[in-house]
Amino acid sequence: MIPRHFQITLALLLLAILISGTYLVRLKRREEAFNRQSIPTRPVAPGEMGKQEHIRVLVAYDDDLALRWREAQVFLPSERTARAKQVLRAVLAQYLQSPSPHTVGKGADIKEVYLLSNDTLVVDTTAQFAAGQPSGILLEELTLTSLIETLTANVPGIARVKFLVDGQERETLAGHVDLMPFYETSAVHELVKEFE
Amino acid sequence: MIDASHGGDDIGAILPGRVEEKELTLTLARELRKQLEARGVRARLLRESDTDLTLERRAEITNQEHAGLYVALHAGLPANGVRVYWSAMTAAKPKTRSLIPLWESAQTESLGRSRSMASAVADQVRKNDLSISLLTAPLRPLNNVVAPAIAVEWAPSPADLKPPQSAKVTARLTSAVAEAVARVRASSEGRP
Numbered sequence: 084m085i086p087r088h089f090q091i092t093l094a095l096l097l098l099a100i101l102i103s104g105t106y107l108v109r110l111k112r113r114e115e116a117f118n119r120q121s122i123p124t125r126p127v128a129p130g131e132m133g134k135q136e137h138i139r140v141l142v143a144y145d146d147d148l149a150l151r152w153r154e155a156q157v158f159l160p161s162e163r164t165a166r167a168k169q170v171l172r173a174v175l176a177q178y179l180q181s182p183s184p185h186t187v188g189k190g191a192d193i194k195e196v197y198l199l200s201n202d203t204l205v206v207d208t209t210a211q212f213a214a215g216q217p218s219g220i221l222l223e224e225l226t227l228t229s230l231i232e233t234l235t236a237n238v239p240g241i242a243r244v245k246f247l248v249d250g251q252e253r254e255t256l257a258g259h260v261d262l263m264p265f266y267e268t269s270a271v272h273e274l275v276k277e278f279e
Numbered sequence: 280m281i282d283a284s285h286g287g288d289d290i291g292a293i294l295p296g297r298v299e300e301k302e303l304t305l306t307l308a309r310e311l312r313k314q315l316e317a318r319g320v321r322a323r324l325l326r327e328s329d330t331d332l333t334l335e336r337r338a339e340i341t342n343q344e345h346a347g348l349y350v351a352l353h354a355g356l357p358a359n360g361v362r363v364y365w366s367a368m369t370a371a372k373p374k375t376r377s378l379i380p381l382w383e384s385a386q387t388e389s390l391g392r393s394r395s396m397a398s399a400v401a402d403q404v405r406k407n408d409l410s411i412s413l414l415t416a417p418l419r420p421l422n423n424v425v426a427p428a429i430a431v432e433w434a435p436s437p438a439d440l441k442p443p444q445s446a447k448v449t450a451r452l453t454s455a456v457a458e459a460v461a462r463v464r465a466s467s468e469g470r471p
Contacts, residue, residue: 146357263419270367274417
């Protein structure tokens with residue numbers, strides 16, 4: 084014979100399990116219903132990839148100190164800053180391949196691109212972009228001019244560009260070429276002619 | 280004002296044979312001063328030893344001393360002789376005109392004279408049988424200097440850096456720069 088107080092405890096435990104189980108099932112159903120409802124209303128991030136396009140990339144060649152236009156195929160988003168970022172990355176991709184026509188540091192990349200006004204762009208680069216750049220007036224000048232000229236050729240309406248390194252202003256790229264100013268793209272266009 | 284670029288922790292470019300740019304620029308600067316003084320041109324070095332000097336300070340001293348000419352000496356790769364630069368002035372111009380030269384565009388008023396001086400130096404270097412390129416560059420601190428400002432970059436081959444060849448090329452280069460400076464100075468003073 085089971086004592087009476089055991090019977091009561093067992094009954095209470097069974098009741099508690101039943102209530103908890105019912106509560107859990109209801110919670111699960113509510114969560115599923117919430118998810119079904121909320122998915123379509125979540126903001127959708129713009130596609131970074133974009134569509135594949137042929138672009139012109141101005142590539143620096145250290146062997147004969149020249150800048151030459153080359154074709155490249157890249158996925159370009161339509162949004163201007165995302166497009167600018169991919170265009171700049173297309174230039175760096177040329178330099179990061181092996182053998183490279185022009186040396187830049189391993190890990191040189193574009194972290195972010197900011198549009199200050201309709202025609203002014205700030206480009207934030209990785210620390211390796213400056214740390215790995217071989218020091219020298221011409222070598223630094225070729226890196227900067229190829230980036231700026233390729234940018235203006237593929238992202239219309241950019242009049243001024245400034246470079247940051249890891250979110251900070253930096254005096255020079257690698258001891259020589261000025262990184263402090265906002266570069267006037269029309270002046271850089273004239274500078275490029277010396278190397279074409 | 281002669282600026283032996285880099286110095287101290289800032290070694291500059293690494294040249295063939297692990298030669299540091301800062302050492303070479305100091306050697307060139309001392310030799311250039313000697314060559315200028317031999318031609319009656321007073322010259323001062325911005326640094327006399329292996330010391331740190333910021334780019335801003337170099338321009339600041341040059342402006343404070345009212346230098347008649349600023350010559351930055353560099354050494355770099357790739358090797359192809361000598362390259363002479365004047366400022367590219369690629370920075371965005373301020374919207375309002377100021378009576379006092381602005382730091383980032385202090386070079387503007389002297390740009391024409393800087394270009395003439397760079398051409399004169401390039402001509403003379405060519406006469407001394409050295410390969411020469413005449414270029415513009417957004418090189419710091421040229422834009423911050425009020426006086427005419429040029430940069431002379433020696434891009435030596437490995438053979439150029441070995442003695443006695445290194446001493447010969449150094450002498451040919453610095454004498455060419457000194458001769459050009461002395462000639463421009465004489466013509467601006469109306470002397471033959």
